[in-house]
Amino acid sequence: MKIYEKAPAKINLLLDVLRKREDGYHEVEMIMTMVDLADRLEMEELPRDTIIISSQVGYIPLDEKNLAFQAARLIKERYDVRKGVYIHLDKKIPVAAGLAGGSSDAAATLRGLNRLWGLGISEDELCDLGAELGSDVPFCVKGGTAIARGRGEKLEHIDHPPQCWVVLAKPPINVSTADVYGKLRANELKEHPSIANMRDALARGSFQDMCSGLGNVLENVTLELYPEVLQLKESMLRLGADGVLMSGSGPTVFGLVSKEAKLPRIYNGLRGFCKEVYVVRMLT
Numbered sequence: 001m002k003i004y005e006k007a008p009a010k011i012n013l014l015l016d017v018l019r020k021r022e023d024g025y026h027e028v029e030m031i032m033t034m035v036d037l038a039d040r041l042e043m044e045e046l047p048r049d050t051i052i053i054s055s056q057v058g059y060i061p062l063d064e065k066n067l068a069f070q071a072a073r074l075i076k077e078r079y080d081v082r083k084g085v086y087i088h089l090d091k092k093i094p095v096a097a098g099l100a101g102g103s104s105d106a107a108a109t110l111r112g113l114n115r116l117w118g119l120g121i122s123e124d125e126l127c128d129l130g131a132e133l134g135s136d137v138p139f140c141v142k143g144g145t146a147i148a149r150g151r152g153e154k155l156e157h158i159d160h161p162p163q164c165w166v167v168l169a170k171p172p173i174n175v176s177t178a179d180v181y182g183k184l185r186a187n188e189l190k191e192h193p194s195i196a197n198m199r200d201a202l203a204r205g206s207f208q209d210m211c212s213g214l215g216n217v218l219e220n221v222t223l224e225l226y227p228e229v230l231q232l233k234e235s236m237l238r239l240g241a242d243g244v245l246m247s248g249s250g251p252t253v254f255g256l257v258s259k260e261a262k263l264p265r266i267y268n269g270l271r272g273f274c275k276e277v278y279v280v281r282m283l284t
């Protein structure tokens with residue numbers, strides 16, 4: 001039997017860091033939501049007790065470094081499953097982009113293998129397993145729109161954003177999340193974006209207030225390392241996006257757009273100097 005799972009990308013409408021913790025992670029407050037750009041996973045049981053990963057792209061690891069591999073190994077160990085699985089990753093989400101592609105693949109693997117092997121694991125338990133794989137995996141297990149606290153694993157679901165277009169542009173650089181957090185001076189942050197205002201904007205369905213409430217304290221760190229990300233932000237605004245922000249640790253920049261008629265100008269303008277541009281919808 002073959003089963004399929006979609007693994008959508010996330011964006012951070014808001015990302016605040018409260019402090020650095022003793023364990024090296026940062027205490028965060030984020031508002032995350034999913035967009036309609038997804039990897040597609042195909043999973044099939046194998047007669048041998050092994051995990052095999054394949055993908056149509058050549059630039060991700062296919063061994064135990066792959067987060068889908070780690071998710072399959074974890075679920076097999078924890079639930080004593082002595083069966084094998086073949087997982088094909090049809091990658092559509094840009095890699096190391098701040099869009100949680102790997103985390104979403106891990107989450108989709110947990111959901112998929114729970115189904116394939118009829119394990120009856122609850123969604124909350126899948127989230128706990130996911131937290132062992134990465135801070136963003138629990139959110140990717142549940143999806144929706146949520147405030148994520150702790151190191152990202154404590155979730156509170158909130159209202160979805162008002163429907164709009166999301167333009168994603170990824171410059172040709174790979175950003176390491178650990179590097180960006182490592183360079184952040186969390187105790188010296190002067191300004192913090194307001195979770196309360198953003199939550200309120202979503203509750204009221206106010207597109208305008210959502211755009212003006214966007215904020216990400218990791219942005220300045222990545223902008224300093226890669227000035228082209230700032231150029232991308234400025235171009236998106238100039239071309240007519242209503243609100244613009246870097247997602248996660250970057251380097252992908254997203255623009256929120258309410259009017260479809262604005263899209264061709266923004267898309268064509270960005271494609272002039274950035275190969276990876278996607279126009280998608282919020283996944284509500």
Ligand SMILES: C[C@@](CO)(OP(=O)(O)O)[C@H](O)COP(=O)(O)OP(=O)(O)OC[C@H]1O[C@@H](n2ccc(N)nc2=O)[C@H](O)[C@@H]1O
Nearest residue numbers: 024025026098099100134135136151177178181248249250
């Ligand atoms: C920044 C965010 C925002 O959504 O996303 P991305 O840019 O990676 O998509 C996340 O916080 C990333 O989550 P994720 O990519 O799952 O991170 P992990 O694998 O758990 O951690 C990678 C490294 O980032 C740092 N890290 C991560 C999360 C956190 N709350 N504090 C940290 O300091 C740690 O140095 C850790 O070793």
Ligand SMILES: Nc1ncnc2c1ncn2[C@@H]1O[C@H](COP(=O)(O)OP(=O)(O)O)[C@@H](O)[C@H]1O
Nearest residue numbers: 065066067095096097098099100101102103105
């Ligand atoms: N299934 C996967 N898809 C993409 N990248 C993966 C996967 N498994 C492991 N990786 C590795 O994880 C790193 C981060 O990738 P990704 O999750 O796409 O980025 P981000 O953390 O910025 O959202 C990359 O360096 C990549 O080599």
